[in-house]
Amino acid sequence: MTTDDNLEQEKNIQNDDSVRKSRRTFLKLGVAGAGIAAAAVSGVKIVKKMEGTPLDHFPLAINDDYKPIDQRNQINVFGKSKVLNDKHPERNRAFNEQLKKENPQGFKEFNFYKDNKTFMSGPYRDTPGFSQLELALAHGGFSSARQQLGGGGMEGPKHPNSVSHWRQDMLVENKYQFASPQEANLAIKSAARTFGALRCGITKRDKRWDYNPMYNSHTDQVLTWEKDFPFEPKTVIVIMVDMDYHAMAAAPSWLVDATTGNAYANAIKIAGQLNVFLQRLGYHAIASMNDVGINAPYAIAAGLGEGARNGQVITPEHGPRVRISKIYTDFDFVEYDKPRDFGVASFCKNCKRCADSCPSQAITHGDPSWGPDYSSDPDYTWHASHVILKFHNDAKKCNKFWIDNDGSCANCIAACPYNKPDFWHHRLVDAGNVISPGPVHSFMREMDILFGYGKVSDPDRVKKFWKLGKEV
Amino acid sequence: MTTDDNLEQEKNIQNDDSVRKSRRTFLKLGVAGAGIAAAAVSGVKIVKKMEGTPLDHFPLAINDDYKPIDQRNQINVFGKSKVLNDKHPERNRAFNEQLKKENPQGFKEFNFYKDNKTFMSGPYRDTPGFSQLELALAHGGFSSARQQLGGGGMEGPKHPNSVSHWRQDMLVENKYQFASPQEANLAIKSAARTFGALRCGITKRDKRWDYNPMYNSHTDQVLTWEKDFPFEPKTVIVIMVDMDYHAMAAAPSWLVDATTGNAYANAIKIAGQLNVFLQRLGYHAIASMNDVGINAPYAIAAGLGEGARNGQVITPEHGPRVRISKIYTDFDFVEYDKPRDFGVASFCKNCKRCADSCPSQAITHGDPSWGPDYSSDPDYTWHASHVILKFHNDAKKCNKFWIDNDGSCANCIAACPYNKPDFWHHRLVDAGNVISPGPVHSFMREMDILFGYGKVSDPDRVKKFWKLGKEV
Known part of the structure; x- marks a missing residue:
């Protein structure tokens, strides 16, 4: 997916009522957003986050009486x-x-x-x-x-x-x-x-x-x-x-x-x-x-x-x-x-x-x-x-x-925010994870909705899909 | 292939004798190169060339006594x-x-x-x-x-x-x-x-x-x-x-x-x-x-x-x-x-x-x-x-x-110049085709060699290949 596609998607969504509401949320949360954006610009931490932090143990807690699955x-x-x-x-x-x-x-x-x-x-x-x-x-x-x-x-x-x-x-x-x-x-x-x-x-x-x-x-x-x-x-x-x-x-x-x-x-x-x-x-x-x-x-x-x-x-x-x-x-x-x-x-x-x-x-x-x-x-x-x-x-x-x-x-x-194609907004989510896990994620979630990602049961998506043949 | 890879390749190749020769060619042909680069910047024609020009006929001449191939x-x-x-x-x-x-x-x-x-x-x-x-x-x-x-x-x-x-x-x-x-x-x-x-x-x-x-x-x-x-x-x-x-x-x-x-x-x-x-x-x-x-x-x-x-x-x-x-x-x-x-x-x-x-x-x-x-x-x-x-x-x-x-x-x-990954130099070749088919292609060919593309029988390529696993 190109940036143009993303911009088009963003533009199409401007007239949508639910989006106006999200936009208000966006503005309300604007201060947190600016902080995250600044961190995103710094770059290094984000890249590090895409690579993850190595762990010496399996990340999920496992019961002492663990038995393999039948x-x-x-x-x-x-x-x-x-x-x-x-x-x-x-x-x-x-x-x-x-x-x-x-x-x-x-x-x-x-x-x-x-x-x-x-x-x-x-x-x-x-x-x-x-x-x-x-x-x-x-x-x-x-x-x-x-x-x-x-x-x-x-x-x-x-x-x-x-x-x-x-x-x-x-x-x-x-x-x-x-x-x-x-x-x-x-x-x-x-x-x-x-x-x-x-x-x-x-x-x-x-x-x-x-x-x-x-x-x-x-x-x-x-x-x-x-x-x-x-x-x-x-x-x-x-x-x-x-x-x-x-x-x-x-x-x-x-x-x-x-x-x-x-x-x-x-x-x-x-x-x-x-x-x-x-x-x-x-x-x-x-x-x-x-x-x-x-x-x-x-x-x-x-x-x-x-x-x-x-x-x-x-x-x-x-x-x-x-x-x-x-x-x-x-x-x-x-x-x-x-x-x-x-x-x-x-x-x-x-x-x-x-x-x-x-x-x-x-x-x-x-x-x-x-x-x-x-x-x-x-x-x-x-x-x-x-x-x-x-x-x-x-x-x-x-x-x-x-x-x-x-x-x-x-x-x-x-619907998953991590599913969407690579894009500056995607990087921001990762930056958010680095800086302040917790409440900021709710902001990221709203921003994701604002940009029209993760909407399901949308007939326009089916129509759009059948036109993508022009890319090959 | 990232731009960094290309730059690395370019750098590695600086010490090579054959490249010094190519560089002289590059400098000699610098005027033509500048023209092509300017055209490349103009953009529109290049994109058009990547899409090609539609034809109403099969592009290769065919004999009157054509018979299908046995x-x-x-x-x-x-x-x-x-x-x-x-x-x-x-x-x-x-x-x-x-x-x-x-x-x-x-x-x-x-x-x-x-x-x-x-x-x-x-x-x-x-x-x-x-x-x-x-x-x-x-x-x-x-x-x-x-x-x-x-x-x-x-x-x-x-x-x-x-x-x-x-x-x-x-x-x-x-x-x-x-x-x-x-x-x-x-x-x-x-x-x-x-x-x-x-x-x-x-x-x-x-x-x-x-x-x-x-x-x-x-x-x-x-x-x-x-x-x-x-x-x-x-x-x-x-x-x-x-x-x-x-x-x-x-x-x-x-x-x-x-x-x-x-x-x-x-x-x-x-x-x-x-x-x-x-x-x-x-x-x-x-x-x-x-x-x-x-x-x-x-x-x-x-x-x-x-x-x-x-x-x-x-x-x-x-x-x-x-x-x-x-x-x-x-x-x-x-x-x-x-x-x-x-x-x-x-x-x-x-x-x-x-x-x-x-x-x-x-x-x-x-x-x-x-x-x-x-x-x-x-x-x-x-x-x-x-x-x-x-x-x-x-x-x-x-x-x-x-x-x-x-x-x-x-x-x-x-060895084919068209084979190489998408890169500004690639676009230039196409731009060259738009502007002046003919002698400029020889210049493009030399430039391709200068940038280390299309070299064959190079053991370093084999070594490089087996390290690309880091990308997945």
Whole structure:
């Protein structure tokens, strides 16, 4: 997005009533604003903040009685693993099964992906962002992940379509020797850059973030690294790819699914390519998308972002507008990246724009906690973690909106101030974080609204999206 | 690449003898330079030049007795289609077969892709850019195209691994109606942008650029669109993706193959996704990489670039540092893009840096012609076109270097002034084209050398590449 685009957006928004109100807020808070702007001009601190401050520990507090997450708790929204669903109705049921049980009359199927015959009586409708045009784009977006894997990248380990099966035939005996762990770190990241990664971080394999027990999604048999994989991983390479700002800005429409599907395809592609790269260097490697282990804590541990209110990893430059994949390897002559503090967690406490924008009120307005505050019924909260101090959201409410909407949502991504393209205003938010975490964030939030960022359910965004072809 | 990088490069190069000479040239030509710089400041004309001037005709002269190109003349370097090779030794033989016949003693195999067992006795060696590290990266780069297709994207039509088989099962009956051909043009390009295309152009299907006869590479049987494909195409959507500047700058090393393989993967991915997008809109579509028809003239016809001295399509912003794929469709309610004059052909006449940098002297220093000037032996030039007025290069010499080098080359891409990242100097070249095509181009060429661009076979480039990981 160019500065011209931003200016145009800003101009368009001048006539809007809600903006006049925001502008008053802006003027009221003008003194704080001037201070922040002055700090922004000083430059150094801001750049430092974009890089973050290295930490010697995982940034979120973890309970003493921490246990790894049971793979049956992996949110298996669409019931991909029928075996796990059928054999573990007590906890692994897909949300839609659970919703059906709760409301058999009112329940409808998730209709996003219809086969050809039923496509025409399919879910598309006369609403901006939900016509045949957007559904076609979303199916196009996801088609590459399916082409690469046979599946969508969400399958569990040992599923024949799982990304962990990707090219396990390239291992060679010669082990390439790097001159130093630092050189190895840079070389792996250089490879990731060449294949199109937005970000790459390297961290120690941490059993806390791997599913355990881990299941074969075909047979319900318990899998272990020792028994079922050709090596014990020592290192995890984490990859981030971005999603399109303009498609996300049109949330909640199928444009979101189009760029999500495309990001899945890119994340799978790059993880697969790095898996071959490592095997050709003589080291075992397995590419992984959502299977085997959890992406978010690995991304945080590798210094790529922070856990945020909306349950996602927020990066300083793209916010939550990213997808994550990873590569497990036994290569360990490599310098590990440290987790980093970018000021996101502190910003999240005050911002709450994702929670305000959530159509199903699934995102908490509260503070980080050791468990859900939306329900104390264990039958409702079986999927929730109780071992990490974090924001807890109601995943089932979120999923219900997906089903009602026949598509995903991403309002919480579109609304996030960190999501927007790089711009002086973006830098200011970061500067604000450096100077005075706390009340100033509320000002930053208002300023973000003033500039027209993060508005959701806006039909003009859909129209704008379909004209961006002029850029290519 | 940042301006800082360019400045660093410039600084590093100050102590070099050859540069002192260039600097003298620069000073001698200072008056012309000042004029160009002044023009560059005026801005408007330069931007216009980056967009090019629309033309009402195909920009290259075509012979009256034009016939489409026989698919057996498709350069089948690695003998992928054994049937076609064996059944048509008179013209379709792979270059390496021909080279073996000419020099049975001195002939060696092309060793770029070794299987695992022989990888260790493979072609990697103690030369910068040709170690196990770069070969591993190159194999990683190409692995995604193989994963997507089963093959590398170079197979002929009806080969089971051909990209033209990609998802032929998504067609729906409802035909989406666009409000206008202009809207359809923008929508298709918007889809291409979302999936990661650098450029997209839409042109009429033109039988001159489709192989005819076209062969099933398995059976040697002649194929026709009428008989063997489910529809007669009316429109061709052309996609461009870029290759990495820094990998190309390290030509001729395996870093080139790494980014080439990756670009193949991206080009295949996007063409496949658009093929699904069109089918879901109710229109027939087939994705195509190197099979079915020729990419270069379709890209020129779609206004994406111009035919250049090195035999490739040069785009105004990325030069020849692009890969092309396409989608054939029967959808034709769409505004077609026009071919465009960007001043490239005129620049090529004077520049000749690709020809100077070619390690096998395969690229002509001469002017465009109706046929090869390097040989009059029809047994040597069977693959050459005699129907288009263009630069003619000796493809077999080029291929021999690939075999000797156990990798591809791309010096002609790395040396091209249009290849370099966007920078004030780049704009100046374009400004020069606007103001005074002809002798000034020689000055621009010297200036390009002065600034350290387009140097090939430079081991420092390989070292620099492996440190760029810090950017992700």
